[in-house]
Amino acid sequence: MGDRTNSGPLVIIGGAEDKENNCTVLREFVRLAGGTKARIAVFTAATSMPGEVADDYIRVFERLGVERVSIIHTEKREDGDRPAAVKDVQQSTGIFFTGGDQARIIDFVKGTKVDIALRSRHAEGVVICGTSAGAAMMPDVMIVEGRSQISPRVDVVEMGPGMGFLPGIVIDQHFAQRGRLGRLISALVQQPANLGFGIDEDTALIVDGNELTVVGSGSVTVVDEVGATYNNLDNLLADEHLAVHGVTLHILPAKFRFDLTTREPIAPQK
């Protein structure tokens, strides 16, 4: 894991966050973005319904008192180089990625001028938040797609390059709701990364330096494969099951923290 202590925070949401009631998770993101003084740039790259999705987030961010919401629509790669979009990002105090298909974020944003601008803002301390596909894209190697509700097999997940905001780990979203233990373990077994975070719906992992904190109505399942052993992957065909021995699992509800350096959970202060 790289040392992230000089970058802004990350808010990694497992999808389906509350936008109608207390908005616990989005509220934390807006607070980190500057509260009522926040200027938020919403990236709709992942979704094939950018108009509707943007409207939902404009509504909730305005309700929470955000000063300015700009929408960065990128439906092809050239859109990522538009000067107006770059300017919106440069002026933002918070970056938000919607759900949809994580591959579209890589295709339409990664390496474009808005990407350079948002990485520069993040290095200056600006928070980056993503939900669902916007969460999946956070690692350097991400789950592109995969099957849920199945035990670990070679062919359960397809991996590909992510945005790399939190390297050395794997994120999975809608975790308990879609039964994705097998998918996350399949991803970890086939990657150099050996630490995975399965984030429930309406739940987020807030990354601040090397400390992670859970917020929201669900839990984060930490899958640590550092001491695990596998059956011989070279001998396995695509539809054959992975055997995995000695995985360490932690289940962290809201207020629990996790230290990326020691790889240990931290209970909240009494």
Add this chain to the structure above:
Amino acid sequence: MGDRTNSGPLVIIGGAEDKENNCTVLREFVRLAGGTKARIAVFTAATSMPGEVADDYIRVFERLGVERVSIIHTEKREDGDRPAAVKDVQQSTGIFFTGGDQARIIDFVKGTKVDIALRSRHAEGVVICGTSAGAAMMPDVMIVEGRSQISPRVDVVEMGPGMGFLPGIVIDQHFAQRGRLGRLISALVQQPANLGFGIDEDTALIVDGNELTVVGSGSVTVVDEVGATYNNLDNLLADEHLAVHGVTLHILPAKFRFDLTTREPIAPQK
């Protein structure tokens, strides 16, 4: 865990086992029951459709060459004391429990004369097999019902007395297919048992003495909470999340074994 070395084997199936094609799981049960010389007593206690379910198993067991299949219908507790049923059990070389609702097995069978007869046969070495509800009932304390696809909470599972054929553990079935990690962990946290087996569909755990072997098309997820710590259960209300730290997880596909004494997986011989 009690020492089971003097009893017959158990075949614990995670539900939805193949009855049309190779019947890998049921084939192993029939082999342990004596192959073509097997006399199998099928308990339909769990199901509210005993006629249809019995017909399915008569068909598959006859196809596999079983010499005799007797059906033990128990739709009320008195049915468990019928002399004809007791005689069928006494003459059986294999006992089979269908799926349905595990509470019905306890209500209609546990403590009746057929139960005494089947425990006596089991002590003599006869195999007991159960699928789905028939798997859930195997421990001394079983999952009566619960919610799937949710992270661990106090109110996720209701526990109750099981048949006690494999004490000191908890079984969950349809495991990967229904996303039941949270449910199995919730059960273990609230029980003295600290070893759980999540069995996939069309997959079985064969228990022979203290050695367990996986057969079938899925995997068995072993959840070992012996070194785990929890948040303070006394402070938690029903809808609040459980924090669990340091669970050990193993995923065992077909041919992998698990030793109940050492609590370690064993890879198949090369």
